[in-house]
Amino acid sequence: MRPFEYRRAEGVEQAGALALAGGRLIAGGTNLLDLMKLQVETPAQLVDVNRLPLREIEPLADGGLRIGALVSNSACAADPRVRAGWPLLARAILAGATFQLRNKATTAGNLCQRTRCHYFYNPDQPCNKRAPGSGCGALGGFNRIHAILGASDQCIATYPGDMAVALAALDAAVVIAAPDGSQRSVPVRGFHRLPGDTPEKDNVLEPGEVILAVTLPPPAGGTQLYRKVRERSSYAFALVSVAAAVRMEGGRIAQASLAFGALAHRPWRDPRVDALLTGARPGDALFAEAADLLLEGAQGRGHNDFKIPLTRRTLVAVLREATGTQPGDQA
Amino acid sequence: MELTINGERRAFNGDPRRTLLDFLRLDCGLTGTKKGCDHGQCGACTVLVNGQRINSCLSLTLMHEGDTITTIEGVGTPDAPDPLQTAFVRHDGYQCGYCTPGQICSAKGMLAEIAAGWASAVTRDLEGEVVLTREELAERMSGNLCRCGAYSNIVDAILEVAGEARP
Structure with a gap:
C-alpha cells in the first residue's frame, strides 16, 4: 500500500468536507483495502466513517424500510423485516461473497464496489476506468466475465455486485447527503452509470457526497x-x-x-x-x-x-x- | 488507540497501513493467525471481532479502537482446548495445518451465526430454523480454503461440535 493519512469522520458533514477535499471514504474496507494493496487505488487520505450513526434499519411511514449506509450486509440479510418483506434482497446478499466478508461489508460500500475486470485490477495493463485514456485491455483480451449490454468502445467492465441487482428490481432508492447539507434521493436503477466515454465514473455520486441510506418501498408481495x-x-x-x-x-x-x-x-x-x-x-x-x-x-x-x-x-x-x-x- | 486481544489491552500507534493481521502477527507475536492470500480470498486470517468472524487481512488496525478481538490463541490452549480444537484433532481435520486456525475461528463464528438464526444462500426457508446439514456447512465455510483438501474431516469435526452444542 502507498502511505496515506488516516482520519476519522466525526459527522456526515465532516466526512463530506474531507471527501470533497480528496479524501477517500472507508467503511468495511473489504474492496478498497484489497485495491489499495494492489495500488489500483492510491488515496492520499482515508476517511474512516465507521463511527457515523448510520447503522440502523428503520421502518418508514409508508410501510417501506430504511437501511442505514453502515448496516453490514450480514445484518441486513438477517433482519427479520427484510427476510419477510423483501426476501429478494436477503437472497441476493447471501448469494455474494462469504460470511467473513459480509460481516464487514456495508450497504453503501457494496453499492460502491468496483468492477472485478482483470485489467482494472492489474496496474500493468491498460484500463480506461483506472487510468483514463490508457485503453481497454479487455476488448481484445480475456473477456469471459465482461459486459454484453450497454458497453462502450472504452470499457466493457461489469458491475459485479448482487445486492444492487435486487435493489434495482425492488425499486429501492439511495439517500445521499451533499457537502452543503442538502439531501437527494436517487433510484438505485439510476445510481450506477453506463461507461460511455467516462468509464472512470462508476456511479452518479458527486465529489463530497455521502450515502446515508437505502430506502425500500413497501413490500410488493408475490x-x-x-x-x-x-x-x-x-x-x-x-x-x-x-x-x-x-x-x-x-x-x-x-x-x-x-x-x-x-x-x-x-x-x-x-x-x-x-x-x-x-x-x-x-x-x-x-x-x-x-x-x-x-x-x-x-x-x-x-x-x-x-x-x-x-x-x-x-x-x-x-x-x-x-x-x-x-x-x-x-x- | 487501544483494543483488546484475547482479554489483554493492547495499544497501537503505528503506521496507518498496518492491517489487523500484521498487527497480530508482527506486533503482538500472535502468529497463530496466518497470512495466506492477504486479499480476503482464503480465510487463513479469520479472527473474531466482537464475536463476529472477519478477514483480518482486509481491515486496518486503526479501525478497531475499542474492539474485542479473539484469535486462535484466545480460543483455547493445549491444556484447555476448545471443543472445536479437540474435534479437529480427533477427526484429523488438517494435513499441513496452515488453514486450521482460520478454519476454527471461522467455525466458532459460524456456530454463533447459526445460534442467531442467520440463513445462508442454501437455506430453503429464509424465516425457518437453520439446520446445519453438510450442504449448509459447505456454504457457510466457503470463505476458508484448505489446499490440502482436508474438507471432509473438517466438516466431520465441526458437525460433531455443532451436534453436541444442540439442546
Whole structure:
C-alpha cells in the first residue's frame, strides 16, 4: 500500500468536507483495502466513517424500510423485516461473497464496489476506468466475465455486485447527503452509470457526497427469486444473475419487475421486458419473447459470447419458477 | 488507540497501513493467525471481532479502537482446548495445518451465526430454523480454503461440535 493519512469522520458533514477535499471514504474496507494493496487505488487520505450513526434499519411511514449506509450486509440479510418483506434482497446478499466478508461489508460500500475486470485490477495493463485514456485491455483480451449490454468502445467492465441487482428490481432508492447539507434521493436503477466515454465514473455520486441510506418501498408481495449462475457453487461473482419480483393474479402476471447482474456496467433493467410480462399469461412463448427483447442489443466480445444464451436460459428458468409454469407450457 | 486481544489491552500507534493481521502477527507475536492470500480470498486470517468472524487481512488496525478481538490463541490452549480444537484433532481435520486456525475461528463464528438464526444462500426457508446439514456447512465455510483438501474431516469435526452444542 502507498502511505496515506488516516482520519476519522466525526459527522456526515465532516466526512463530506474531507471527501470533497480528496479524501477517500472507508467503511468495511473489504474492496478498497484489497485495491489499495494492489495500488489500483492510491488515496492520499482515508476517511474512516465507521463511527457515523448510520447503522440502523428503520421502518418508514409508508410501510417501506430504511437501511442505514453502515448496516453490514450480514445484518441486513438477517433482519427479520427484510427476510419477510423483501426476501429478494436477503437472497441476493447471501448469494455474494462469504460470511467473513459480509460481516464487514456495508450497504453503501457494496453499492460502491468496483468492477472485478482483470485489467482494472492489474496496474500493468491498460484500463480506461483506472487510468483514463490508457485503453481497454479487455476488448481484445480475456473477456469471459465482461459486459454484453450497454458497453462502450472504452470499457466493457461489469458491475459485479448482487445486492444492487435486487435493489434495482425492488425499486429501492439511495439517500445521499451533499457537502452543503442538502439531501437527494436517487433510484438505485439510476445510481450506477453506463461507461460511455467516462468509464472512470462508476456511479452518479458527486465529489463530497455521502450515502446515508437505502430506502425500500413497501413490500410488493408475490414471488421473489434471485438466481445466480457462477463458475462454482459458492464464493464467486456472477456470470449472469436474475432478480425477479413477480406477482400472479387469476392465471396472469399481475406485476413483474426484473433486474440482471453481471451483464453490464450497472444492474441492467429493461422496462420493456417488465411491460411485456405484466398482464400476460405465462408460458414459454412469452418467456422467449421476453428474452428476445432483453437481448436485442446484446453483443459478445469473444470469450463472453456464452453469456447471451446463458442469460436467455436463466431468465426463462426464473420466469417458469416465479409463475409456476413447466417447460413446454404455452399460454 | 487501544483494543483488546484475547482479554489483554493492547495499544497501537503505528503506521496507518498496518492491517489487523500484521498487527497480530508482527506486533503482538500472535502468529497463530496466518497470512495466506492477504486479499480476503482464503480465510487463513479469520479472527473474531466482537464475536463476529472477519478477514483480518482486509481491515486496518486503526479501525478497531475499542474492539474485542479473539484469535486462535484466545480460543483455547493445549491444556484447555476448545471443543472445536479437540474435534479437529480427533477427526484429523488438517494435513499441513496452515488453514486450521482460520478454519476454527471461522467455525466458532459460524456456530454463533447459526445460534442467531442467520440463513445462508442454501437455506430453503429464509424465516425457518437453520439446520446445519453438510450442504449448509459447505456454504457457510466457503470463505476458508484448505489446499490440502482436508474438507471432509473438517466438516466431520465441526458437525460433531455443532451436534453436541444442540439442546
